[in-house]
Amino acid sequence: MNDLLHTPLGRLWDKSPFVADFFAETELAAPDKALTFAEYVQRMDQFQFADCGMSAEQLMEYFTAYIQRLEAIGRKENKEIKSLTILGGRGKSGCPELSEFTVRSGEIACVVGPTGSGKSRLLEDIEYLAQGDTPTGRRILLNGSEPEPHMRWAAEDKPVAQLSQNMNFIMDLSVRDFLMQHAESRLLPENTRQSLVQNVIACANTLTGEPFSDGALITTLSGGQSRALMIADTAILSASPIVLIDEIENAGVDRVLALNMLVKKDKLVFAATHDPLIAMAGTKRIVLNNGGIQRVISPEKAERDNISCLSSIDQKLMRLRALVRAGRQIDFNLEEYFSPQKTDIENFSIYFNEKGEEK
């Protein structure tokens, strides 16, 4: 016997917020709370069934599935994913690729290779949690074993989030309302939503040279602001422990800070890139060629030491962008500005304040 169908609605109402949601969303007439759902359905006439587009049996199935699935999402604790292992398959010509390697949470694996080398295919295999059933024959293991089947088809259990250059915001909402919708869709406890949302906005603003307010419409944000908001939102509000990034270079965001933000939230990051800064910031670099994984580089000390130099040049470039945006001229000595000895920007204080923002 199905308890949800045979418990008086009043009792269910007090226990689960989804019962009220159900009646609000289906436009069904408000019920007498002393009735069970089965009794409620029995009292409906043919016109009411026609209007909601379901038979009595279908409505009862719908009601049960609705409450059960949403309760499960609300209850869901994020299963920790500590490692992702790729068991190699084959490249485009059919020859086997590198056989096996593992990326752990908190690591950034950069995916590099010329256009057409199979970077996107690799990201797709990870997104799909391929089990030898894609053209590459790769298998993806989570925490060392085959993922449970529902992770592949239940939208709410998908462990993979994606970010790419082509993504845009389309909702007609302010930053705050948008993030609240996202927090609501995660069915997070109401008292935690507000602070999470504020946290996302604050973090996003550290990534971009042009801060935005929580009242700004998301569709009016600049490319850099959008990217910063998407990254901060994915780091903080998205449940997915694995993040795939497809070429988010040149977006006007501090990429190293952005990657660190994801890593600090224990995300397991895969980033397809041509950007030397992102590639060097990675803890592993997967080199693709002709559809197959050719080798995996673990950056050594010499390369890691170069990050700070490149990162300082990148930040200096970001500041120049800020000047251009502010309508200023770049008429000072750029050679001196970019000189590696000049790690600070004190000589340019007429243009920038101590935080590096334009005056």
Add this chain to the structure above:
Amino acid sequence: MKFITFSGPPSCGKTSVILRLGEVLKESFGVVKFDCFTSFDSRIYDKAGIPNQTGISGTLCPDHFFVSNIDACLKWGERNRLLLLISESAGLCNRCSPHIQNIPAVCVIDVLSGVGAPQKIGPMLKLADIVVITKGDLVSQAEREVFALHTIRANPRAEIYAVNGLTGQGIFALAAALKRRCVPVGAEPLRLRFSMPAAICSYCFGETQVGSRYSTGTIKQMRFTDQDQGERL
């Protein structure tokens, strides 16, 4: 022969998804496309080498047209020795549903249609076994997640797949799900999952005059907040 119904609002990417499916399904299949006015999709299917037929409903309700012709479509498939037949129809009023009992039912929707869209679509989405969400590559992760939850609320029984109709990303998962569900069509008569909207009124028979004097047949009056409730006549 196996049979799958594909439905979804116009221009949501049904044809693209079916074409991508064709690239990964190993068995030979054909498509019957239902449309209202014109359809150029037959050229696309021809080019891909997929046997296809087009049904134009014209002045008739497209989904009623669908039901009254689907039997003949199955016969066409059998005559042509297809192993799988896919029907493709647009749920134009968001209300109809071509889904048939025991036949895998797919509803395609695209994220660009707005987060409220899943709840606005009736039985076509609510009674589908599989919901395919397209165009997800164009919006943010957050919007995809919000849209997915609205889809779950509209159809909590469904398996939900994100498919990119252009690159085919996600198509393997959909193909596998369809393979799991597909069984050959039996000899017993097919039954719709839910009755189609009633539409026998004076306007069905060509009435053009507007006004309550001229509206007869199955009529439902609208409810206004400053008046008593509407009425069914």
